[in-house]
Amino acid sequence: MTHWVRFEHRGDTKFGTLQNDTITIHLGDMFTTSEPTSETVSLDEVKILTPTAASKMVALWNNFHAMAAKFDLAIPEEPLYFIKSTGSFLASGETIRRPASYDGRVVFEGELGVVIGEVCKAVAEADADRFIFGYTCVNDVTAFELINKDSSFGQWTRAKSFNTFGPFGPIIATGLAPVELTIKTILNGEERQNYPVSDMIFPPAKLVSLISKDMTLFPGDVITCGTSVGAGSMKPGCTIEVVIDGIGCLRNSFE
Numbered sequence: 046m047t048h049w050v051r052f053e054h055r056g057d058t059k060f061g062t063l064q065n066d067t068i069t070i071h072l073g074d075m076f077t078t079s080e081p082t083s084e085t086v087s088l089d090e091v092k093i094l095t096p097t098a099a100s101k102m103v104a105l106w107n108n109f110h111a112m113a114a115k116f117d118l119a120i121p122e123e124p125l126y127f128i129k130s131t132g133s134f135l136a137s138g139e140t141i142r143r144p145a146s147y148d149g150r151v152v153f154e155g156e157l158g159v160v161i162g163e164v165c166k167a168v169a170e171a172d173a174d175r176f177i178f179g180y181t182c183v184n185d186v187t188a189f190e191l192i193n194k195d196s197s198f199g200q201w202t203r204a205k206s207f208n209t210f211g212p213f214g215p216i217i218a219t220g221l222a223p224v225e226l227t228i229k230t231i232l233n234g235e236e237r238q239n240y241p242v243s244d245m246i247f248p249p250a251k252l253v254s255l256i257s258k259d260m261t262l263f264p265g266d267v268i269t270c271g272t273s274v275g276a277g278s279m280k281p282g283c284t285i286e287v288v289i290d291g292i293g294c295l296r297n298s299f300e
């Protein structure tokens with residue numbers, strides 16, 4: 046297993062592999078021509094960035110059997126998804142901020158993120174794994190009351206795409222089996238979500254295949270796989286953590 050991290054050091058954006066608290070700096074491109082150097086830097090000397098500069102985040106709705114059962118939702122025949130704007134992306138350690146235009150509930154949703162490693166267009170499910178670079182943690186933050194505010198139009202993109210509403214990271218883990226993973230979400234030290242990837246309706250390889258038949262996915266793009274039971278509201282001053290063993294802990298405050 047390898048942990049990849051993107052960071053700012055002395056004014057430059059760099060990337061490398063993280064072991065314990067030491068980053069080995071790489072040159073080239075994380076997804077195609079990465080080469081390690083002899084240069085290392087301590088984690089406490091850098092500013093962590095989102096692990097990719099994604100062109101888009103494709104986010105799933107109703108992708109877990111337990112969630113569908115709890116809310117009496119039909120099992121979808123194909124992935125139900127929306128797009129989160131690039132302006133929403135936020136690194137671990139930074140602050141999620143309530144938009145000035147909205148005073149309703151702001152909801153956390155801890156999720157597994159699939160990071161694309163190659164240009165991916167209309168791939169078969171049997172081939173999809175080779176287009177997956179690795180996995181990361183995601184908090185799909187939502188201005189919940191906006192979704193159905195207008196009865197004529199579900200405002201999924203607006204509710205999910207405010208600035209700071211797309212935290213992901215802090216690293217990308219490669220070389221692990223996603224079906225064995227468990228997603229936990231912890232609010233102010235109290236566990237609120239704990240659910241297995243194995244409960245997914247559309248697992249990662251199937252998602253990559255089906256979504257790639259709708260749109261081209263590019264290296265660094267993220268598919269966030271949807272959430273399960275336990276998602277809930279955040280209050281100003283709280284700390285929210287999405288923890289996936291083998292990947293790490295995405296930690297953000299909310300104001």
